[in-house]
Amino acid sequence: MTRCYYRSNSIRKIRMPIIETDHLTKTFDGFTAVKDISLSVEEGEIFGFLGPNGAGKTTTIKMLTTLLRPTKGKATIDGADIITQRDKVRKSIGVVFQEPALDIELTGKENLDYHARMYGIGRDTRKRRIHDVLSLVDLTEKQDVLVKTYSGGMKRRLEIARGLMHNPTVLFLDEPTLGLDAQTRQAIWAYIRKMNKDYHTTIFLTTHYMDEADFLCDRVAIIDKGSILVVDDIKTLKNLVGNDIITISSSDNKNIITNMLKNNWVKNYEVHDDHIQLGVEKGDEKIPLIIQQAQSLGIQVRSISVRKPTLDDVFLHYTGRSIRQEHTDQAEKLIPPRFRFRGSHR
């Protein structure tokens, strides 16, 4: 497994970096939303920007797509500077924003056609591209219907199709499946993978869904409070936490952890209020050992379980808190004001 990772890494080194940022920083009235972000995204990869709400993901995307001016630092997309060569950057990128950005009083086809015109695509190419992207996202039958009658998932698909209209080198997706049901999310994941494969589009996506990053991305950057904590491919990140995670709840968690650390097979550990976590290899085989050791110490094990690590464990490892926890706390704030307004407006 480890060898496999190094091999893929060496292949990647031949690829060209397509997005490069250098100490990108954005400050709003003294509040630093994005702090010293330096990263490089390579051609043809699906790169994930993973972090809780308010971590600075959207601000970063807005800077990279020329909508916001960075306070400090710089970035290039396909060699073009995001501050001094805005038009060049705009030509080579496609963006799907977090908030729907469609004209709902127009039909799906009109939305695509107007978009293509603004990118200077000629009539014949326009027709062909509209046909292509609509069939990619299965919206051909709905093309002449006003967008306001579309479902949430259909709107999202249309936006993704629109992002692809002008064959961008990089496609930015800001929380592509926010607020969609499980089935639609999976369909959208399939489209994202397909366009990455068929058009060789580099994809930069932000998400706070661990499973989304896990399923789609080659590499992720974990971002929290405006700073990048780590950038690596998912396999390496998970290995860092341990191949398997054992969760133990016992009558004396403190005692058990001090003794467990004497075992050289414990790669890392976390102590929580009511349980402890150990990162180990071959977790199944370690369970009997743990129970044995606990019994010899006279500690009663209440429960013990083993599971594969998730990106959430990685996030926890770096920040000391769970991204899921974060989101239950913020469930109220999760709906942006724009959406709330939208609900009452119609």
Place this chain on the structure above:
Amino acid sequence: MNHIELQAIYVMWLRHMKRFIRSKSRLVSTIAQPLFFLFILGSGFRIATFEGLSVDYLSFLAPGVISMSILFSSMFTGVSVLWDKQFGFLQEVLVAPVSRFSIIFGRTLGGATTALIQGFIILAIALALGVRIAGIANLLMTIVFMILIAFSAVGFGLTVATKLEDFEGFQLIMNLLIMPLLFLSSAFFPVTQQPILHTIALFNPLFYMVDGLRGSLLGTAHIYPLPIDFIIVLCFCIAMLGIGSYSFHKSEI
């Protein structure tokens, strides 16, 4: 100006026209409201006599109502940038490789076109009710004033839209600023007979718009000579468009 910029202007204009044609309720309300003014005020005040009024009241009122309908419609277009901002569509336009100027210009053209269409509908109805245009040259001057009023109001609307966060603010501006200015503009009754109102009117750009449009259309019943009205309205129009596109240019998402 290259091909892409022309396309962008065209797209912004076309989008506006399509939305206008499809939005039946807006079409009905923007035409119905001026018609109510025309019919109700027109028949209600027909028997009233205003000192120094050289034409019948309906003829006096028609240019005022046309101005009002163009003003409201254009201002609405300018402010509708707020809608695009709220619904996120503005971002889509702003990441396109076209200049902000083309976006704003296309939009302004679209707003002015729809406002003029409405203005012409009211004008046609007024003509059918017996208002007389003084001549061909007068019709042309009328159109010039209508265009200037439309562009000024779109510019004003844009400025307001970039400063406002929500629609309640727009309502406030309509009720507390535009309505009083409109009543003091001689759109519905002559204001120059009373010294205080006349003095206020001198500082009211809407007054020169209405006065100019009335003078152009009827060839009479206006207070100031047409060139004076024209120059003041033209300057105001340029200023509004300038401020409007500057504020739009400066605004960040």
